[in-house]
Amino acid sequence: NAGVTQTPKFRVLKTGQSMTLLCAQDMNHEYMYWYRQDPGMGLRLIHYSVGEGTTAKGEVPDGYNVSRLKKQNFLLGLESAAPSQTSVYFCASSAAGQTFQETQYFGPGTRLLVL
Amino acid sequence: KQEVTQIPAALSVPEGENLVLNCSFTDSAIYNLQWFRQDPGKGLTSLLLIQSSQREQTSGRLNASLDKSSGRSTLYIAASQPGDSATYLCAVNIYNFNKFYFGSGTKLNVKP
Numbered sequence: 001n002a003g004v005t006q007t008p009k010f011r012v013l014k015t016g017q018s019m020t021l022l023c024a025q026d027m028n029h030e031y032m033y034w035y036r037q038d039p040g041m042g043l044r045l046i047h048y049s050v051g052e053g054t055t056a057k058g059e060v061p062d063g064y065n066v067s068r069l070k071k072q073n074f075l076l077g078l079e080s081a082a083p084s085q086t087s088v089y090f091c092a093s094s095a096a097g098q099t100f101q102e103t104q105y106f107g108p109g110t111r112l113l114v115l
Numbered sequence: 116k117q118e119v120t121q122i123p124a125a126l127s128v129p130e131g132e133n134l135v136l137n138c139s140f141t142d143s144a145i146y147n148l149q150w151f152r153q154d155p156g157k158g159l160t161s162l163l164l165i166q167s168s169q170r171e172q173t174s175g176r177l178n179a180s181l182d183k184s185s186g187r188s189t190l191y192i193a194a195s196q197p198g199d200s201a202t203y204l205c206a207v208n209i210y211n212f213n214k215f216y217f218g219s220g221t222k223l224n225v226k227p
Contacts, residue, residue: 004158033214042119042204042217043159058214090158103149104215106158 002026004107006091012113013081021076021110023091030096032074033058033104034066036087043090049074050096081114088112117142117209121218128195129226136190136221138205143183146208149215150179150190153202162203163190195225 045058
């Protein structure tokens with residue numbers, strides 16, 4: 001099992017460019033999440049998905065779009081990158097437990113630098 | 116809005132010392148609280164998950180407690196080792212679908 005994988009590991013963008021971050025999980029998890037981690041601020045939820053074909057906004061969704069066309073993949077898109085989106089992006093997944101007591105499994109992260 | 120605070124932000128201790136990391140949260144209506152470990156340049160690894168009905172959880176040298184009424188959790192690490200050096204984050208789950216609110220973490224350095 002690879003668990004949760006993220007592509008790419010590191011990327012440099014110029015302001016205004018677009019890109020897509022890919023997250024893949026092989027644990028057959030229903031739920032998937034995108035977070036960003038900034039120094040001194042912990043992780044903040046950008047968007048999440050509770051199943052194939054569904055997406056929902058988290059705490060900081062502005063400037064990002066997501067898609068969950070396949071259960072195992074969750075894509076995060078930046079249509080027009082801004083320097084404020086310089087961050088480390090983490091994807092996570094979890095099973096859909098009956099009592100919502102399931103842990104989240106995290107990918108290794110994508111470092112994004114927007115110049 | 117749920118606020119999660121971790122104190123201290125950084126901690127340096129000699130090997131072998133017992134230590135306590137603190138986490139506080141503002142909304143006591145939580146489903147569960149989880150402690151994670153993050154190594155530099157890596158993702159997060161779950162250490163302990165405490166359900167809202169539980170008071171504590173133990174795994175090896177780690178013990179996490181939860182006091183919902185006061186909005187506090189502690190992570191106790193016994194007999195610390197240099198390999199414990201990492202950033203420790205707590206996260207609370209207050210909604211369906213396992214959405215977590217994270218603290219900013221405590222960076223622990225255990226000196227040999």
